[in-house]
Structure formats: structure tokens, C-alpha cells
Amino acid sequence: MANETTLNETTLMACHGCDLLHRVPALPEKSRARCSRCGAVLVAHRPNSIDRSLAFSIAGIILLFLANLYPFLSLESQGVVLNTTLITGVIMLVKQSMMGLAALVLLTGILVPFVLLCALVYVLLSLKRGYHLPARRRMFRLALILRPWSMTEVFLLGILVSVVKLAKMATIIPGTALFSFLALVCALAAVNVSLDPGLVWKKMDQ
Amino acid sequence: MKTTSVHPPQTAIKAGLFNCHGCSLLVRRPSNAFTGSVRCPRCNTRLHIRKPNSIKRTWALVIAAMIFYLPANLLPVTITTYMGSTQSDTIMSGVIYFMQTGSLGVGLIIFVASIVVPISKLIILCGLLLSVQKGTSWRPKDRTVLYRMTELVGRWSMLDVFVVTVLVALVRMGYMTTIEAGPGAMYFGVVVVITMFAAMTFDPRLIWDAMEKNDESTTC
Ligand SMILES: [Zn+2]
Ligand SMILES: [Zn+2]
Numbered sequence: 001m002a003n004e005t006t007l008n009e010t011t012l013m014a015c016h017g018c019d020l021l022h023r024v025p026a027l028p029e030k031s032r033a034r035c036s037r038c039g040a041v042l043v044a045h046r047p048n049s050i051d052r053s054l055a056f057s058i059a060g061i062i063l064l065f066l067a068n069l070y071p072f073l074s075l076e077s078q079g080v081v082l083n084t085t086l087i088t089g090v091i092m093l094v095k096q097s098m099m100g101l102a103a104l105v106l107l108t109g110i111l112v113p114f115v116l117l118c119a120l121v122y123v124l125l126s127l128k129r130g131y132h133l134p135a136r137r138r139m140f141r142l143a144l145i146l147r148p149w150s151m152t153e154v155f156l157l158g159i160l161v162s163v164v165k166l167a168k169m170a171t172i173i174p175g176t177a178l179f180s181f182l183a184l185v186c187a188l189a190a191v192n193v194s195l196d197p198g199l200v201w202k203k204m205d206q
Numbered sequence: 207m208k209t210t211s212v213h214p215p216q217t218a219i220k221a222g223l224f225n226c227h228g229c230s231l232l233v234r235r236p237s238n239a240f241t242g243s244v245r246c247p248r249c250n251t252r253l254h255i256r257k258p259n260s261i262k263r264t265w266a267l268v269i270a271a272m273i274f275y276l277p278a279n280l281l282p283v284t285i286t287t288y289m290g291s292t293q294s295d296t297i298m299s300g301v302i303y304f305m306q307t308g309s310l311g312v313g314l315i316i317f318v319a320s321i322v323v324p325i326s327k328l329i330i331l332c333g334l335l336l337s338v339q340k341g342t343s344w345r346p347k348d349r350t351v352l353y354r355m356t357e358l359v360g361r362w363s364m365l366d367v368f369v370v371t372v373l374v375a376l377v378r379m380g381y382m383t384t385i386e387a388g389p390g391a392m393y394f395g396v397v398v399v400i401t402m403f404a405a406m407t408f409d410p411r412l413i414w415d416a417m418e419k420n421d422e423s424t425t426c
Contacts, residue, residue: 038414084375101370158369166373
């Protein structure tokens with residue numbers, strides 16, 4: 001990790017919140033630099049950033065597969081048990097010809113997180129192993145653009161709310177996929193906390 | 207961690223630098239080039255001194271969101287069929303249902319995510335747009351913080367869209383009761399997406415640009 005610290009010499013940065021220029025010195029462990037005028041975070045030191053975000057991204061992809069393979073909730077009502085997978089809601093919306101809504105849920109809940117994680121693994125693995133894979137910059141740019149549109153944590157809250165709503169009418173049995181999805185939300189949060197985009201850009205410049 | 211701002215306090219725009227929106231690289235602005243066509247040498251993002259047409263675009267998106275917000279709240283988000291009889295629920299009637307059946311907390315969560323967040327987000331964006339257009343120098347730091355909040359919190363409004371999806375998935379053919387998604391849910395999803403874009407197109411640096419203009423006019 002020696003080259004990670006030597007990268008952090010004083011750099012000139014402009015704040016995205018107010019445009020003020022700053023000389024940002026090498027940051028000590030786990031500290032962050034804020035804009036002196038508007039308080040926006042300019043850079044934050046993420047310990048072991050590349051390794052950690054790579055590990056969490058790979059874990060996220062595996063968990064996303066598990067969350068889609070197994071039933072995530074089963075509902076028992078009037079003697080009938082039906083298994084539901086993560087994608088069932090999208091399929092039902094398509095059947096009810098709510099195409100837009102189905103697309104929105106499919107994108108923000110499943111596809112965007114998947115593409116985001118794959119793009120991150122592609123970029124981070126190539127940096128870690130020293131491979132010069134093509135279109136790395138474009139992939140990383142894509143990952144950063146997709147970040148606000150990955151909404152698994154909102155999806156999870158939506159699942160919990162629906163369970164509360166239905167718990168009075170029926171018996172709900174949580175499945176493997178529900179726990180995988182919960183872990184996926186944690187993995188994505190961990191990726192967000194450990195990823196340092198500035199460091200990734202600098203490493204790609206080398 | 208303290209940073210040293212460049213002395214005298216200087217902004218990227220005055221120093222003739224682009225601050226890349228994609229990777230935060232500072233790129234010297236060519237004096238001759240047509241500024242619309244410069245791209246970042248590191249990440250290939252199109253470079254702008256300020257987000258292009260920020261005020262006009264944000265206004266358009268805010269107004270569109272306000273228009274769509276009406277059907278989102280007036281039309282049903284779920285249609286429940288039980289033994290031949292149907293019941294339509296709007297977002298608000300769903301909230302009231304939760305509160306009446308003793309799930310006060312859940313009712314509050316939906317109320318905040320579907321009603322408080324989008325409405326306050328639209329009001330804040332309107333206020334920011336008006337303040338920038340008037341060129342006021344009133345509490346720029348607080349206005350920047352407000353902007354950052356609208357950017358962070360908007361995603362949670364998607365909650366009701368996901369709730370409808372899960373309800374539709376769980377209560378379907380095979381039971382005596384079925385739940386279908388109503389048109390309100392679609393409008394609501396549109397509102398969330400549009401307001402997220404509205405927050406992205408607004409440029410908080412405009413808040414500070416007005417400040418600097420005022421400074422110059424008082425000191426010179
Ligand atoms: Zn700032
Ligand atoms: Zn760039």
C-alpha cells in the first residue's frame with residue numbers, strides 16, 4: 001500500500017458546491033477535507049480503499065445472484081402458499097401492462113446495482129492486478145453516474161413496509177433471498193463508504 | 207482536517223479552470239476554443255464552467271414534477287379485488303389505513319417518504335432558483351446545505367413504488383384477494399425520477415456566484 005500514500009501529495013481542487021479553490025494536503029488516516037467556505041466534503045481518506053471496495057463489490061454480485069435465485073417471501077393465506085421471487089413483482093406489473101413502472105423497478109432495484117457492481121469489479125480488479133483492460137475509464141465513469149440510481153436500500157424498506165401491511169391478513173415466511181438482499185444492501189453501503197473515486201482516477205493516470 | 211484555501215480566496219471560474227464534474231480534475235480553459243466542446247482529458251466528460259442552462263432546465267423539471275404530482279396523489283396506487291368487490295387506494299388513504307390499524311410508525315414512514323420529502327424538495331428547489339435569479343447574498347452556506355439535502359434524500363421517495371411492487375407480487379392470482387398497481391403509482395415514479403434530475407441539473411455554485419458579484423460591486 002506504499003504507493004497509495006505517495007499518491008496523496010498536495011493537490012489543487014475546486015469545490016463542487018461553491019467553486020472555491022483549495023490546496024488539499026496529504027490526508028491522515030480516516031480524515032476528510034471539507035471546503036472552508038460551504039462545508040462540502042472535498043476528499044475523504046478511505047483506508048485500504050481499492051481492496052475493500054473490490055471485495056465488497058464481488059460480494060455484492062454474488063449476493064445479488066442469490067437474491068434472485070431463491071424465493072424471497074412466501075405468503076400463506078386461506079391454505080394456499082405461493083412463493084415469490086424478487087422478479088415476481090416486475091413480471092406481475094408487466095402482466096398488468098404497467099410497463100413503465102416495471103422498468104423503473106427492474107432498473108433501480110436490480111439492473112443498475114448489477115451493472116454498477118460489475119463495472120466496479122472490472123475497474124478495481126484491473127487496478128489491483130495491473131491489467132490494462134480496455135475502456136476502464138468509461139466503465140468507472142458509468143459506475144459513478146449509476147450510483148444515485150441504485151436504490152436497493154429503498155427497495156428493502158419497501159419490502160418491510162409491505163410485510164407489515166400483509167402480516168395482519170396472512171402468514172409471511174421469509175426466504176433465503178430476503179437475507180441475501182439484506183446483505184446486498186449492506187455490501188452496497190460498504191462499497192459507498194470504502195470507494196475513493198479520486199484515488200481510482202489517479203491510479204488510472206499512472 | 208483543515209484545508210488551506212488558495213490566497214487570496216479564488217474560485218475555479220476566476221482562475222480560468224474547469225472543475226470536471228465526472229472526476230474533479232482541474233482543466234485549464236483554452237482561451238480561443240468554443241467552450242461547449244471541451245472534454246476532460248481524464249474521463250472524457252464534457253466540461254462546463256457551470257452546468258449548462260441550469261436555471262431553465264431545473265425550472266422546467268420542477269414544474270413538470272409539480273404537474274405529475276397531482277395525478278400521483280389523486281389516482282389510486284393500488285386496486286384491491288376481494289371476492290368481486292374492488293377497493294382503490296391512493297397514497298394518502300394508504301397512510302391513513304396504516305395509522306388506523308395501529309402501525310403508526312409505518313404510516314409515518316410512508317407519509318414522510320411520499321408526501322413530506324417530494325413537496326419539501328420542490329419547495330426548496332423553487333426557493334433556491336428564485337434566490338439565484340434575484341442574486342441574493344442571503345446565507346449562502348445554509349442554502350448550499352439545503353441543496354445537498356434535497357440531493358441526498360430524494361431517492362427515498364421511491365418507497366411507495368417498491369411497496370406497490372411487493373404487494374402486487376405477494377397478493378396475486380391463487381388467493382381470493384389480488385392487488386393490482388394503479389395509475390397513481392406510475393405518476394409517482396415519474397415524479398421521483400424528475401425531481402432527482404431536477405436536483406442534478408441545479409448548480410449550487412450559482413448561489414456563490416451572486417455573492418461574489420455583490421462583493422465586487424461593494425468593494426470597487
Ligand atoms: Zn465549497
Ligand atoms: Zn474528468
